[in-house]
Amino acid sequence: MRVLVVKMSSMGDVFHTFPALSDAMRSIPGLQVDWIVEKSFAEIPEWHPVVNNVFSIELRKWRRTFWKKQTRQAVQAFFQQVNQHHYDFVIDAQGLLKSLWVVRNIQTGTKVGFDWKSAREPLASLGYQQKVHVPNKQHAIERLRQLFSKALNYDYSLNSPIRYELNTADWSKPTELTQHFDDDVYSVFLHGTTWDTKLWPEEYWVELLQKVVDKGRKVVLPWGNQEELERAKRIANSVKNDQAWVPDVSLGLTTMARILKFSDFVVSVDTGLSHVAAALDVPMVVLYRVTDSSLVGAKGEHVMYLESALSKQYIKKFKNAQQYESSLVGLTTENVLSLLKGKVTKI
Structure with missing residues (x-):
């Protein structure tokens, strides 16, 4: 199974996604994950062992200069790069209209995200093919773990141990x-x-x-x-x-x-x-x-x-x-x- 995750910012939000990836990695043999993230955080997803390709997006910059030809060319080149790959699922882990726009530009894969009552911006839910209900008033980590388990159809036990499982064994003091x-x-x-x-x-x-x-x-x-x-x-x-x-x-x-x-x-x-x-x-x-x-x-x-x-x-x-x-x-x-x-x- 190949999955594309859209979780672009902020730093804390990116880290909140790791336990969900660890759950999925343990539950789905041979899982491959690619990730779209803001350029300033592009180093981070590479720290997780299940992540293969990291696509650094400059959405914040694009939104300020979308009228420029250079920006439109950069947008086109970015999605051409991502769309060279085939995905079974594309998971919007943000639930925003801006992340939905990114998801809808991916040519393959079932588009999955939070439903109307779960998404931070409910209108975003109208753009998903598979809508997942996750109760609010929970920690962001638990919400993402539930989203991934329902999207990818594996069992998840509420409040089970959080595992980040980052690739840091070879790190040394700088x-x-x-x-x-x-x-x-x-x-x-x-x-x-x-x-x-x-x-x-x-x-x-x-x-x-x-x-x-x-x-x-x-x-x-x-x-x-x-x-x-x-x-x-x-x-x-x-x-x-x-x-x-x-x-x-x-x-x-x-x-x-x-x-x-x-x-x-x-x-x-x-x-x-x-x-x-x-x-x-x-x-x-x-x-x-x-x-x-x-x-x-x-x-x-x-x-x-x-x-x-x-x-x-x-x-x-x-x-x-x-x-x-x-x-x-x-x-x-x-x-x-x-x-x-x-x-x-x-x-």
Whole structure:
């Protein structure tokens, strides 16, 4: 059986798809999977053993310049490449009108997606040949596992163990890391995210860094944009003797994943890289100020959560100082370290 998966973004959504692929791989002998994903995430699907071809799409770019001849030519060339292959099923794992447009441009295979009550954009369901009902108000991972099992007709037991099963056995520490920390034990602080309301205050990171460094540990502070770089430098400069490392350049996804894999533990806000760490089975505490971990949280055997009373409200801008403070209740450095004591030695 040959299947094409359409799951283009975001980073967390891409990682949410891996357990469904692992279920399918275990249930269907000889399964072959190709994947359409946004170019910026094209490295990620290759990490799963059942994935053969990864087609990197630039849909975000195309939508801004669709009137240009060059864009239309790029679209045509992309689908010509994909349509060289025959598929038995094409699974829309996003349930959006934009992903439906991609699916409908694939010439072979039964088009499968969420039904009207299950899709994020219900109108998308009208374009599928096979519509799958999956109850809402479940974690995205469980929804995708159910979608794949019903689409490809294999048994799935609700809440069965999550398996990412990524091809990481041959990975080693990147040279960028060993040049700074040799073979020392280190942790990673993932401090950057998309919404200001999801950030953990800088002074909290400084406090946590000091406590971790006092235990003789070193810390990596990665970054993805100029604002995050400046914050990482300020946090790192709060301790002495190069105990904290801020990379000179923004690291690629594979390099960052290798750093996460060999870390002793991770502390993270709600951000895409938290899903990478979860998939790599790294002990991790994730801080949820205004987002719901039960629906979109990083899931893994060694993932621990700290959630505020506002974590299910998806607040993008705080109304007042009281709401700001309420979003931090329970998200203290002491609580982070308390959770880690059950997973990490000498902390």
